[in-house]
Amino acid sequence: MTPRAIVTDIEGTTSSLSFVHDILFPYSRARLANYVAAHAQDVGPILDAVRQEAGDPSMDSDGCIARMLEWHDADRKIGSLKTLQGLIWKTGFESGVLKGHVYADAVDGLRRWHARGIALYIYSSGSIEAQKLLFGHTEQGDLTPLFTGHFDTAIGGKKEAGAYRAIAAQIGIPPADILFLSDIEAELAAAQEAGFAVTLLVREGPLREAGFPAAADFDSILPEVQPA
Known part of the structure; x- marks a missing residue:
């Protein structure tokens, strides 16, 4: 059955893990302190969120920076950090220094599914701004x-x-009509529990035994229907 919608993860699914961890993360970490200093007024709400998350309302900006660097190094999925990373990456993408990596088969698959009228969505721990x-x-x-x-x-x-x-509920499509793609089995298990169809992406190494349908790339997921 063809799904009405496909929701896909990013890291390890549409894009390489190395791009995120070896390019994006070092880029934002190296610029985090200077960005906060140069945009003190704009990042005020972000620093307030850091103080709330840290449980220390008296923390100064240097303390907030230090805490975010700790979270950055630990790859913590914290909203305030993700928002700041997105702002820093924005400068890199808009200047042309950064180019988003997307697997060629993922580009082909996304275009193929879009042409077939399947609604496509991204669900990632990275902020929506960073995804775009x-x-x-x-x-x-x-x-x-x-x-x-x-x-x-x-x-x-x-x-x-x-x-x-x-x-x-938000996209208005029954879970059974949605396919979720990810390289993380715990995410697939949660989606499956919610009633989604799921597929595990195994981009490195041989396809392994798993409790889910598995694919090495997007080419084999809902391939183009060939005429009889």
């Missing part, structure tokens, strides 16, 4: 017109079934 930057400035051009919408962890954790129920 990555797909809006890829080596293959602007891919954002392919997507109907974006979700981040503001809707819930990616390993929580409730998040997927909320996504289905």
